[in-house]
Amino acid sequence: MTVYEFAKGLILEAGINVKKIMKQDIEIETKSNPNDLVTNVDKATEKYIFDNVMQTYPEHLVIGEEGHGHNLKDESGVVWVIDPIDGTLNFVHQKENFAISIGVFNDGKPYAGFVFDVMNDVLYHAKVGEGAYENGNLLPCIESSPLNTSVIGLNPNWLTKPRLEEMFKPIVEESRSVRAYGSAALEIICVATGKLGGYITPRLQPWDFAGGLIILQEVGGIGTDLMGNALSIYEPSSIVMANPQLHAELLEFHFQKNNEIIEALQQRLKNNK
Numbered sequence: 001m002t003v004y005e006f007a008k009g010l011i012l013e014a015g016i017n018v019k020k021i022m023k024q025d026i027e028i029e030t031k032s033n034p035n036d037l038v039t040n041v042d043k044a045t046e047k048y049i050f051d052n053v054m055q056t057y058p059e060h061l062v063i064g065e066e067g068h069g070h071n072l073k074d075e076s077g078v079v080w081v082i083d084p085i086d087g088t089l090n091f092v093h094q095k096e097n098f099a100i101s102i103g104v105f106n107d108g109k110p111y112a113g114f115v116f117d118v119m120n121d122v123l124y125h126a127k128v129g130e131g132a133y134e135n136g137n138l139l140p141c142i143e144s145s146p147l148n149t150s151v152i153g154l155n156p157n158w159l160t161k162p163r164l165e166e167m168f169k170p171i172v173e174e175s176r177s178v179r180a181y182g183s184a185a186l187e188i189i190c191v192a193t194g195k196l197g198g199y200i201t202p203r204l205q206p207w208d209f210a211g212g213l214i215i216l217q218e219v220g221g222i223g224t225d226l227m228g229n230a231l232s233i234y235e236p237s238s239i240v241m242a243n244p245q246l247h248a249e250l251l252e253f254h255f256q257k258n259n260e261i262i263e264a265l266q267q268r269l270k271n272n273k
């Protein structure tokens, strides 16, 4: 069995477990602030995936939101980047619209991405070079669109921050409209399936984007930080994921001229780590 086939089976099993535990009591704790939540399901799911990977591939490394590998720097070998529940607020408040996300990297290069929309039973998956799939169906390459005919994924909370508001407001105004779904992994998938032209956020952790980015790139989408730099699985980052035309337009007409705001943002991200 390849690592890809193993990971595919594992994320589906993890989803079945999530559905089972959800029927019992969900225990909620807060992390960095009262709106930053973690549940017993996040922790149990990360442990389940971690334990299974270690049992089968003891030499692999794991970076996971709920505590694994946060200080890893070594790119050699196989690295799994896991978010056991992406969209924890949705998980707690809606019991849907969350995903399990896994990105697998080999010697620093993307190998395979998985985003499992658990409650809809839809697994998005891609092995680099072999196309991206929604369950068993091959996804077509995404179409390009300019900002004025694109729907953008952007969380309105960011528009309450003074400098970000200055940068994001013209994008909101020029776009066809804006949506906020509350799970970065699923929002990146919306870009990969053409439901959104692009997804923008000033702060994301590697486990939020790793799986989705690999899938998006497989259908011709582009993901970078707001300065246009490649994303690292070892650093939090600002994010713009979009079809090629929209990505280029956002960088050229919106982000490049705000490089002072973006540099300050990236600096804060580094310091908060």
Ligand code: 2AM
Residues within 6 Å of the ligand: 065, 083, 085, 086, 087, 088, 089, 155, 182, 183, 184, 185, 203, 204, 205, 208
């Ligand atoms: P999470 O549910 O795994 O925490 C919500 O808009 C999206 O942003 C979710 O994917 C959420 O991931 C992520 N998110 C929430 N708080 C974040 C933070 N402080 N830094 C980075 N990403 C965050």
Ligand code: CA
Residues within 6 Å of the ligand: 042, 065, 083, 084, 085, 086, 087, 088
């Ligand atoms: Ca999470």
